[in-house]
Amino acid sequence: MPDAIRPRPVRIAGGQGFYGDTPAAVDALLGDGIDYLCLEALAELTLAILQKDRQRDESRGYTRDLPAYLARALPFVVDGRTKIVTNAGGINPTAAAHAAIETARQLGMTGITIATVVGDDLLARLSTLYQQHGQALTHLDTGAAFDTFPGAPLFAAAYLGARPIADALAQGADVVITGRVADASLFLGPLAHAHGWAWDDWDRLAAGILVGHLLECSGQSVGGNYSGDWWALPHPWDLPYPIATVEANGTAVISKPAGSGGRVSTDTLRHQLLYEVHDPARYLSPDVVADFTSARFEDLPDDRVRITDVRGTPATDTYKLLLASHAGWAGEARVAFSWPDAYEKAKATAAILVKRVEMAGLPVDEWHFEYWGVDALGGPTAHVGVDPTCEPPECVLRVAWRCEDQRTAGLVGRELVPLTLSAPPAGFTGAGRGAGSATELLSIWPTLVDKAVVDAEVRVVLQEVPS
Amino acid sequence: LSGRLSLRELCGYRAGDKGDIANVAIFADDDETYALIVREVTADRVKEHFGAMVQGRVDRYEAANVRALNFVMQGALGGGGPRSLRADSLGKTLGGALVRMEIDVPDHLQDRRRPRPDVTWADQILFVHERPR
Numbered sequence A: 001m002p003d004a005i006r007p008r009p010v011r012i013a014g015g016q017g018f019y020g021d022t023p024a025a026v027d028a029l030l031g032d033g034i035d036y037l038c039l040e041a042l043a044e045l046t047l048a049i050l051q052k053d054r055q056r057d058e059s060r061g062y063t064r065d066l067p068a069y070l071a072r073a074l075p076f077v078v079d080g081r082t083k084i085v086t087n088a089g090g091i092n093p094t095a096a097a098h099a100a101i102e103t104a105r106q107l108g109m110t111g112i113t114i115a116t117v118v119g120d121d122l123l124a125r126l127s128t129l130y131q132q133h134g135q136a137l138t139h140l141d142t143g144a145a146f147d148t149f150p151g152a153p154l155f156a157a158a159y160l161g162a163r164p165i166a167d168a169l170a171q172g173a174d175v176v177i178t179g180r181v182a183d184a185s186l187f188l189g190p191l192a193h194a195h196g197w198a199w200d201d202w203d204r205l206a207a208g209i210l211v212g213h214l215l216e217c218s219g220q221s222v223g224g225n226y227s228g229d230w231w232a233l234p235h236p237w238d239l240p241y242p243i244a245t246v247e248a249n250g251t252a253v254i255s256k257p258a259g260s261g262g263r264v265s266t267d268t269l270r271h272q273l274l275y276e277v278h279d280p281a282r283y284l285s286p287d288v289v290a291d292f293t294s295a296r297f298e299d300l301p302d303d304r305v306r307i308t309d310v311r312g313t314p315a316t317d318t319y320k321l322l323l324a325s326h327a328g329w330a331g332e333a334r335v336a337f338s339w340p341d342a343y344e345k346a347k348a349t350a351a352i353l354v355k356r357v358e359m360a361g362l363p364v365d366e367w368h369f370e371y372w373g374v375d376a377l378g379g380p381t382a383h384v385g386v387d388p389t390c391e392p393p394e395c396v397l398r399v400a401w402r403c404e405d406q407r408t409a410g411l412v413g414r415e416l417v418p419l420t421l422s423a424p425p426a427g428f429t430g431a432g433r434g435a436g437s438a439t440e441l442l443s444i445w446p447t448l449v450d451k452a453v454v455d456a457e458v459r460v461v462l463q464e465v466p467s
Numbered sequence B: 001l002s003g004r005l006s007l008r009e010l011c012g013y014r015a016g017d018k019g020d021i022a023n024v025a026i027f028a029d030d031d032e033t034y035a036l037i038v039r040e041v042t043a044d045r046v047k048e049h050f051g052a053m054v055q056g057r058v059d060r061y062e063a064a065n066v067r068a069l070n071f072v073m074q075g076a077l078g079g080g081g082p083r084s085l086r087a088d089s090l091g092k093t094l095g096g097a098l099v100r101m102e103i104d105v106p107d108h109l110q111d112r113r114r115p116r117p118d119v120t121w122a123d124q125i126l127f128v129h130e131r132p133r
Helices: A023-032 A044-056 A066-078 A093-106 A123-131 A163-170 A185-195 A202-215 A266-273 A342-359 A406-414 A451-455 B031-040 B043-053 B094-098 B107-112 B120-127
Strands: A010-016 A036-039 A083-086 A113-118 A155-158 A175-178 A243-246 A252-255 A289-291 A296-300 A304-308 A311-313 A318-338 A366-372 A394-403 A439-450 A459-464 B002-006 B011-018 B021-028 B058-063 B068-073 B102-106
Touching: A010 A023, A010 A066, A010 A185, A010 A202, A023 A036, A023 A066, A036 A066, A036 A185, A044 A155, A044 A318, A044 A439, A066 A083, A066 A093, A066 A175, A083 A163, A083 A185, A093 A113, A093 A175, A093 A459, A113 A163, A123 A155, A163 A175, A163 A185, A163 A459, A185 A202, A185 A243, A202 A243, A202 A252, A202 A266, A202 A289, A202 A304, A202 A311, A266 A296, A266 A304, A266 B011, A266 B021, A318 A342, A318 A406, A318 A451, A342 A366, A342 A394, A394 A406, A439 A451, B002 B107, B011 B094, B021 B031, B021 B094, B031 B102, B031 B107, B043 B058, B043 B068, B043 B094, B102 B107
Parallel strands: A010 A036, A036 A083, A083 A175, A113 A175
Antiparallel strands: A010 A243, A113 A459, A155 A318, A243 A252, A252 A304, A289 A311, A296 A304, A318 A394, A318 A439, A366 A394, B002 B102, B011 B021, B021 B068, B058 B068
16 A cells, blocks of 8 residues: 555554653653643552542542643644543543643633543442342452442442543544543554544454553653663653554554653563553453463664554453442551661560550551561562571661551551650661551452443543633 | 572563552563573462462463563452552562572573663762762
8 A cells, every 4th residue: 555545653652650640741742743642640549549539529539630731731732733531530530621621721722622431430320230230249359249348339430441532532522531441441542543443353452452551651661660771771860751653553663752761672661561461361451352472572773662463352241340448547657777686676666566555455457567678578588587697787667557447546656656765776767757647548349340331321521611 | 500590680570560469570581581481480489489478379471472471469469559558569569579589590591691780870960969978
């Protein structure tokens, strides 16, 4: 096919990898020329944070850095150069869209169309789904039955797929805001829309999901968290975020903005390929089951990698659904000890705290002790004591506890305070934030739900930014 | 002929989380090293290596196209991110913990060791800000 009539490849970028990522990173992506800027803002932990936010204020529950991203990207949207797709809606996409419209209006960016995808929030429908629609809601990892669910669910977010995003773009949306759309599907939406991929074109859908998975964690595919020669990456303080140029046949080239730091290589990309993946031959997305082991990676000059041959098989008929329940309150504190005998002093102090808390009659449901500088991160793999002559020069005790109520969790930390002058020698609490306020813990309950019952309520709402 | 090497000398690594499940992928640089880790680094050995840190089952998956092994470890995060009392509640450091494992490496592969870091550039940046001690 001559170039003139070949459909143009689509350039798509991963501008955000988590809630709290830096909005400044999108400038280089936008400047490099991209058709779609995807902002992936959600993780399991993020949903828990947003739930606590919404509990305090009904108008919250979305990632509040969305306006900062829009302020940088909307000028490119108004010019018709770029469209934005984001799951920043969290557990309240309607409120996020409201904030987006307000941001655009204040910047004078009128006339653009903002789409909201709703229907992923199943909290209000959950008992109906369980009782009337035969949804078992069994815990995906433990197999526990839903009637053992602890307390009342705090949120219920279904991982929607790419289709409502493609629908929104087909209806003329410039900015698409969703709730819990699966990370990689956020990228497949615009790719499927732009290339007109059919929803049973499994190989192309799998290629789009693989590209999305490589872009969804921003810096992690261009040298971030890279275990290779990370020290040799150019300008690691200016790590760019990734761009994919995707052809209609699914072939993709991953690159980064010209002149930026970091690196794009098969090695940096394979680190991301398996990140948060279970069976790589069956990567379950809402849109397709992608076989990541089928993909061929080819290093090209100038920090580019071509990916071909991705295979896919039909999607399952369920969505992943994430429920959460209250799981008590946690507190934590840190105390630092110096050589000599730093580790022993830390252990003794932990034991003294446990005894003091018992004497005070404060019920603790779970204790957790970490010895920083010894085995806090490595646990049994650190082989503590293998060489008894090797004594750590310092050790930080981090102790955490879980209690049923917030007040008790706070009082436990107070029992640490007198140890400043009444414990093994030369410990000090300046090594951490000390016994701060208790934080709420949430247990998550991953499960499955039939697509049909969810899709019946999925809607795309379009709004034009008024002047 | 062979000698013991830690996986850190031979492999890259990355860990991720889903609920209370952690996955750690390790990456070999060439086909011979990949064949070696496929043979040596079994799911059972990984389960044993992590001891009480991993409460549940460990499954292993192969991705030969990128010379990777992926270990999926159940009950590995103290209840999962929002519930865990661990500082590393998302298991980000479990990759480093896995590559502490030592395996038998044939002599002809002993020279495949990865280089150690050189952070002279960091010293140069920090030097200006360090006070004399």
